Amino acid sequence: MTDPFHGFDLENPELPKAIKKHAMESGGYPYEDKLDSEIYEAQMYALQKQLVLLQAHLAKSGERVMIVFEGRDAAGKGGTIKTYLENLNPRYNLIAALPKPNDRESTQWYFQRYVDWLPAAGETVLFDRSWYNRAGVERVMGFCTPEQTEHFLEEAPEFEKRITRDGIHFFKFWLSIGREMQLKRFHDRRHDPLKVWKLSPIDIEALGKWDAYSVARDEMLKRTDSAHAPWTVIRANDKRRGRINVIQTVLERLDFAGKDKKAIGDIDPKIALSAGDFLAMKKTD
Numbered sequence: 001m002t003d004p005f006h007g008f009d010l011e012n013p014e015l016p017k018a019i020k021k022h023a024m025e026s027g028g029y030p031y032e033d034k035l036d037s038e039i040y041e042a043q044m045y046a047l048q049k050q051l052v053l054l055q056a057h058l059a060k061s062g063e064r065v066m067i068v069f070e071g072r073d074a075a076g077k078g079g080t081i082k083t084y085l086e087n088l089n090p091r092y093n094l095i096a097a098l099p100k101p102n103d104r105e106s107t108q109w110y111f112q113r114y115v116d117w118l119p120a121a122g123e124t125v126l127f128d129r130s131w132y133n134r135a136g137v138e139r140v141m142g143f144c145t146p147e148q149t150e151h152f153l154e155e156a157p158e159f160e161k162r163i164t165r166d167g168i169h170f171f172k173f174w175l176s177i178g179r180e181m182q183l184k185r186f187h188d189r190r191h192d193p194l195k196v197w198k199l200s201p202i203d204i205e206a207l208g209k210w211d212a213y214s215v216a217r218d219e220m221l222k223r224t225d226s227a228h229a230p231w232t233v234i235r236a237n238d239k240r241r242g243r244i245n246v247i248q249t250v251l252e253r254l255d256f257a258g259k260d261k262k263a264i265g266d267i268d269p270k271i272a273l274s275a276g277d278f279l280a281m282k283k284t285d
Helices: 017-022 037-061 077-085 131-135 137-141 146-165 179-190 201-224 239-253 275-280
Strands: 065-071 093-096 124-128 169-176 231-235 272-274
Touching: 017 179, 037 239, 065 077, 077 093, 077 124, 077 169, 077 239, 131 137, 131 146, 131 201, 137 146, 137 201, 146 169, 146 201, 169 239, 169 275, 179 201, 201 231, 201 275, 231 239, 231 275, 239 272, 272 275
Parallel strands: 065 124, 065 169, 093 124, 169 231
Antiparallel strands: 231 272
16 A cells, blocks of 8 residues: 555555645645634634524525535545534434445436435535546546546536526535645544544545546536536635635525624635636646
8 A cells, every 4th residue: 555655655654754744735725734723613603603593594494505525535525514514403404425326326317316315495415425426536446437427527517507497505615635635634544543434445546546536626627617506616635724614605605594794704715716716726736
């Protein structure tokens, strides 16, 4: 399990100093340190109070919210979802984390098994990975053909147009991390007995496919970013800043009783980017 990058060896309990030193700044990340914990806790408390108000509004109005989280392995999708839901009612705020399709599902229309998870009145559904598996991991790992990937990239915007036309508030987040940060997080998982279950054989195989994932990501963002279903790229080397900006993005776009713009705060333009702005950057992950 040796990666040529900085002589990285996942099995070695000692993380190379170069990776540890450069993890936060990797991928051109704009901050040197994590957001101060006290500032984070205060901001997050204010945001979660706003989420509770949003939840009450959705229950009363019957409006529906759908949030897709994508990103490389260890980008922080699960942790962000957990933080978003921390103080919300699990009856109306659901996680969709689908396993690989079974034999029957693999013969269905590709989007079919995801349709069952679309929100009902008053619900918010958060997808921990989604149909975009086809444009990312399935493409890179050879689990689908180039023709299937091409068909998906053509069809996804149309599928999402139907979601939004039906009145669902739809968000798509790509959590972006630098390579050293991914290596650090993989290493942390491998050597923490409480987190080792998060590390899968596919994660390990992906270590040597960084560039292939970058190519797949860039094409996916270019071809599936749309006016009705835009991507928001969250630079997530610092999980604290990433989580705050995800929640701010959702709250900013929705109207609800008791909405407090001051409590929500300003989205950080260095952390939350449009797909176009992200792709235009010279330093990307």
